[in-house]
Amino acid sequence: MNSIEVVVNMAQDDDVRSMASFVQKANEYDSSIYIQVDDKKINAKSIMGMISLGILKDKRIRILVEGEDEETAAEEILSYLNKDR
Amino acid sequence: MDLYNPSEEITYKVSLEKIVGQEMFQLENLTPQMDISHIFIDKTDVNRPSLQIAGYFDVFNNNRIQILGEGENDYISKHYKDGGAGQIEKIFQKRIPALIYTKDLKPTDEIIALGKKYDTPIFVTPLRTSILIASLVHFLQQELAPRITAHGVLMDVFGEGVLITGESGIGKSETAISLIKDGHRLVSDDSVEIKKVDDVLYGQAPELTRYFIELRGVGILDVKTMFGVESVKDRKIVSLVVHLEEWDRTKEYDRLGMEDRYIKILGVDVPYYDVPVSPGRNEAIIIESAAINHRQKNMGYNAARELYNKVLKSLDKPGDEDNDR
Numbered sequence: 001m002n003s004i005e006v007v008v009n010m011a012q013d014d015d016v017r018s019m020a021s022f023v024q025k026a027n028e029y030d031s032s033i034y035i036q037v038d039d040k041k042i043n044a045k046s047i048m049g050m051i052s053l054g055i056l057k058d059k060r061i062r063i064l065v066e067g068e069d070e071e072t073a074a075e076e077i078l079s080y081l082n083k084d085r
Numbered sequence: 086m087d088l089y090n091p092s093e094e095i096t097y098k099v100s101l102e103k104i105v106g107q108e109m110f111q112l113e114n115l116t117p118q119m120d121i122s123h124i125f126i127d128k129t130d131v132n133r134p135s136l137q138i139a140g141y142f143d144v145f146n147n148n149r150i151q152i153l154g155e156g157e158n159d160y161i162s163k164h165y166k167d168g169g170a171g172q173i174e175k176i177f178q179k180r181i182p183a184l185i186y187t188k189d190l191k192p193t194d195e196i197i198a199l200g201k202k203y204d205t206p207i208f209v210t211p212l213r214t215s216i217l218i219a220s221l222v223h224f225l226q227q228e229l230a231p232r233i234t235a236h237g238v239l240m241d242v243f244g245e246g247v248l249i250t251g252e253s254g255i256g257k258s259e260t261a262i263s264l265i266k267d268g269h270r271l272v273s274d275d276s277v278e279i280k281k282v283d284d285v286l287y288g289q290a291p292e293l294t295r296y297f298i299e300l301r302g303v304g305i306l307d308v309k310t311m312f313g314v315e316s317v318k319d320r321k322i323v324s325l326v327v328h329l330e331e332w333d334r335t336k337e338y339d340r341l342g343m344e345d346r347y348i349k350i351l352g353v354d355v356p357y358y359d360v361p362v363s364p365g366r367n368e369a370i371i372i373e374s375a376a377i378n379h380r381q382k383n384m385g386y387n388a389a390r391e392l393y394n395k396v397l398k399s400l401d402k403p404g405d406e407d408n409d410r
Contacts (some may be wrong), residue, residue, distance in 0.1 A: 007241070027253060027254075039095055039232075040234050040269075041091075041234060042236075042276060043236040045251060045253040045274055046236055046275045046278050047275070047299050048274055048297065048299050049234070049236060049275055050290075050295045052276050052290075052291030052294045054293060072357055
């Protein structure tokens with residue numbers, strides 16, 4: 001299992017849409033991808049789950065990736081999140 | 086990773102501010118100037134420090150909220166000339182999170198001053214001690230319950246809480262809409278907060294996405310405004326799990342339902358059904374049937390077992406069935 005820790009830096013007024021595109025990105029992989037914020041662990045492929053986390057801006061989150069393509073998934077998700085900055 | 090049974094032990098906490106803010110406890114703060122924002126409770130029990138009033142401190146659960154009722158106050162007035170200030174000070178010295186007087190029995194000014202000295206907030210409520218303890222413990226059990234967020238849809242189907250799980254895109258939300266159209270109720274789509282209180286699993290929706298559903302290709306739907314209040318429910322006990330998955334020809338699916346299968350959620354066994362999905366199968370009706378069958382089993386009737394018994398009987402007496410008529 002791959003585990004990455006990042007601080008989210010999404011534009012606040014565009015939060016739901018950037019979440020939707022993040023969910024879209026997560027759905028590209030076969031691996032199961034989970035986002036951990038505080039004591040919550042949410043499936044990153046679920047739009048409702050991600051919205052329920054609320055605004056993630058400036059929050060420290062942990063991304064857990066497990067599956068056959070976990071290496072590429074972890075790498076690409078990290079660069080996807082960094083690209084947003 | 087086992088998402089239903091997290092390995093790491095998390096201690097949940099609830100702020101004293103939140104407890105005080107609950108109207109049901111009717112707490113009046115006798116030390117309002119004190120900052121209580123740093124006080125958190127992580128124990129579901131409360132304590133009546135009767136033995137401590139009498140002077141016994143060998144065993145004292147000082148990390149619990151302490152509640153003084155009529156009995157303790159009567160004992161104090163009969164045994165201590167100082168109104169109990171000396172004994173209460175000993176309790177404060179043990180660093181308790183808060184002290185609550187019930188039945189509107191306000192402490193003396195001396196005791197309030199001691200509370201301030203030891204940075205221990207004091208409250209009073211008109212409630213009876215037993216009522217306050219019962220509701221406070223119940224509240225703390227809810228707030229401090231172990232919890233997980235499950236990826237799935239929770240529905241109330243004929244009174245049974247059915248958690249529908251399965252990979253993204255398998256058709257959980259579509260199934261939910263069919264069930265809603267058939268008169269069943271939605272608790273949460275896609276993400277369900279499950280709390281364990283007394284080995285019972287309570288499921289509800291996260292505040293932000295409550296009563297919303299995401300239907301691929303259509304977008305976000307508001308079930309409550311589309312189908313009315315009768316189509317939603319705020320909380321439901323999870324009584325069975327139906328897992329939807331793509332039909333795998335090599336996999337053996339339950340054909341009889343003789344043996345019950347379970348999945349562990351937060352350490353609790355929940356009946357579990359693997360249901361293969363394929364074109365032409367109506368998942369909503371399958372889930373309705375599973376829910377009714379589960380109800381029937383709970384009422385003591387197992388259709389598979391009845392059929393089995395019938396077959397056994399017919400083996401015992403060959404030809405009997407025809408002669409019956």
